[in-house]
Amino acid sequence: MAISAALVKELRERTGAGMMECKKALQAAEGDIEAAAEAMRREGLAKADKKAGRVAAEGRIATATSTAKDAAVLVEVNCETDFVGKNDDFVDFANALAELVLEKKPASADEINDLPMAGQTVEDRRRELISTLGENITVRRFSRIEAVGGTLDVYSHGARIASAVAIEGGDEALARDLAMHVAASAPAHLSAEDVPEERRNAEKEHLMSQARDSGKPDHIIEKMVEGRLNKYLGEITLMGQPFVKDPDQTVAKLVSEKGARVLDYARLEVGEGIEKKTEDFAEEVKKQAGTSA
Known part of the structure; x- marks a missing residue:
């Protein structure tokens, strides 16, 4: 059946979808805009579920x-x-x-x-x-x-x-x-x-491990670590x-x-702490060409 431009425009305004997508939905629903909108809503939910596992960073x-x-x-x-x-x-x-x-x-x-x-x-x-x-x-x-x-x-x-x-x-x-x-x-x-005490202690232990390699006496190491720990705390x-x-x-x-x-x-x-997928384009081309080692 013929679908008017005005009907397509109305469905587009309601759904935010493209004009061709709206026209196809209206044709499938035989011009029933409510049925077309509902079908597009269901299709949209299905699309959203399929994309849920993709990294958004x-x-x-x-x-x-x-x-x-x-x-x-x-x-x-x-x-x-x-x-x-x-x-x-x-x-x-x-x-x-x-x-x-x-x-x-x-x-x-x-x-x-x-x-x-x-x-x-x-x-x-x-x-x-x-x-x-x-x-x-x-x-x-x-x-x-x-x-x-x-x-x-x-x-x-x-x-x-x-x-x-x-x-x-x-x-x-x-x-x-x-x-x-x-x-x-x-x-x-x-x-x-x-x-947190856990973070403070972990850094102190790291600094102590580095300082012990210097071969200096323990009382000197303690002072070195104390100064470096205070500097670290100031930085963070x-x-x-x-x-x-x-x-x-x-x-x-x-x-x-x-x-x-x-x-x-x-x-x-934005994206802080999210592991982003990195693509090696050259390697991808090799795989598709069947030449990857």
């Missing part, structure tokens, strides 16, 4: 900050390629998700899936995007920080890195500078006191790091001079 970090600047969230949404990571629909989904997480305060990333989003759930919208954009898309993680009685600021370095810092005392300019520092320097912990903690805009002073000294205290911080980077 690209994407963006979306952010949202409360009007009162007393709460902020960072959300990592992943896809397979940088190209899709810049797609308007993908960007809109990530930004809307950050606002939703800020408002609803889910306890974990798993709880995000069932949150309502524009008349459907986040999970339904995610699967729709997979069907439309043709890549696996995941909502990987989020961080939330609050500045009860203080203030905070968020800094984004492009779409791949975002950070937030909450402080008590000081001002928004200080919070902004600290957020920029966190984005650039990626501290693992707030202060030396926050470094926000308060111990040299301030990125003035390396001659530590963050701790800067914060003290401003009469402030860091309450919390967060930093997310």
